[in-house]
Amino acid sequence: MTVLNDGWFTEVFQDQGTAFSLQVKKKLHEEQTEFQKLEIWETETFGNLMVLDGCVMLTSRDNFLYHEMMTHPALFTHRDPKKVVIVGGGDCGTLKEVLKHPGVEEAWQVEIDERVTRLSEQYFPELCESNTDPRANFFFGDGIQWIRDAVPESLDVIIIDSTDPVGPAEGLFALDFYRDCMIALREGGIIVQQSESPLLHTNTIIKTIHDDMKKAGFDHVRTLPFPQPVYPTGWWSCTMAGKEKPVVYFREEDADQRPFVTRYYNADIHRGALAMPQFMVDVLEDEVMSSER
């Protein structure tokens, strides 16, 4: 039986009976912040690695998949997003993607743990290169309260870029929070949330998000799967909903002619991500397949 020695960082997903390991050169940083244990490792092949409370958050090598898919489908679904809020997203990777859209006038990153952002500036500078953009705004504090205090009908897109629905992020996977999002969104507004693994969580977390978003008044809810090698099963998703309109339509031509570089996202990938695996269709019982044609 292979036993990994001290040269490896291993995350054990005990409930799921799986584990994922990255070969590491050294630990670059470790601290207990006000909210969580934060580690930064230098890996052999995935660049730098950020770990929160023992869970892999991101690596330099493959975070582009997650950050692009948390951002561009939502922003190209909205007809003209001007004000965008990221709840969580302390590593600034989503903020960077949002600010690639020239039409965005104001972007807020509302992260509870300022240390995540400070360490990201140091160890993931490529994700923070838009932090000095005059359109970028930072608030370090409670995202639930921030959304509750937002001026009604003042936001175009809300991106919920959080950790798993346990601990500090639990309240971000909740009906009350979605209701506050609904109030804060302008007409045509879009909400998008990271929604865990299709293989592991379709019947649980993803189904609950769909139900709760619908209860909060979002008529059309869709889950978009995408690859994310360092997360459990290597397969992740975001769930997107619109205040009024179906989210299966997007500005395809704008996506195709986007004036910025992406590594995963393009208009075809966006269209492709709107296709749900048959087992998800069966569980989520959406008006899915027919509305797409």
Added chain:
Amino acid sequence: MTVLNDGWFTEVFQDQGTAFSLQVKKKLHEEQTEFQKLEIWETETFGNLMVLDGCVMLTSRDNFLYHEMMTHPALFTHRDPKKVVIVGGGDCGTLKEVLKHPGVEEAWQVEIDERVTRLSEQYFPELCESNTDPRANFFFGDGIQWIRDAVPESLDVIIIDSTDPVGPAEGLFALDFYRDCMIALREGGIIVQQSESPLLHTNTIIKTIHDDMKKAGFDHVRTLPFPQPVYPTGWWSCTMAGKEKPVVYFREEDADQRPFVTRYYNADIHRGALAMPQFMVDVLEDEVMSSER
């Protein structure tokens, strides 16, 4: 540092600096066949696990992703597949998917290692339930030679369901083999091959497959990514090519109204899998995006 104890099976991808582990109950079988070391494990959460030469081949839980994607895109791209050959595929999972298509008259599984099939019958009976179908034919021996000896223009679809391109499977990732496939295929014939991880192998194995298939006379080559949690990066692909026609078109209506159950595949997933991530488009420089519309 977490060290996994004896309750885990771990596959270390040394070149890639990653490892994947499954919690196991017990080893059910181990033998050295004529070709490779074959292990069967009972896992805690992924059902049974087959391992060849230390590499995870499949688990009961997630093999449907791979087997459906190796089969249905190719068979719904061909206009009327009657004779299908699987090179490799000893676990019989691909054969089972092929035989779901009522129009298939004759299917061959050409596997070099008969022990893989015998152990699959014992430990993965659900994959072998079509082995007694009168249309199913088995040849245990060299797939390269079998294709070379095939009557020219006698096959409709060739599915290359092999291990990694090292050891016994190396000759299946080769120009000469693709040339023999070209000769063996009838007009309208389709070839499809498992083609490793988009994240890890786009610039190497996948690019070489594209180049070699084109050299062998297949004008239109496409790589379709799909999730596969137990393989490196959790993200895998198949590469498909047509003898004459572009493989971006398929029998969408037939796929939509397929008279059999699938868990991952549907017409939307097929269409979605034809979308390549931007970094793959950049490398493979296909006539990709435009031909799809």
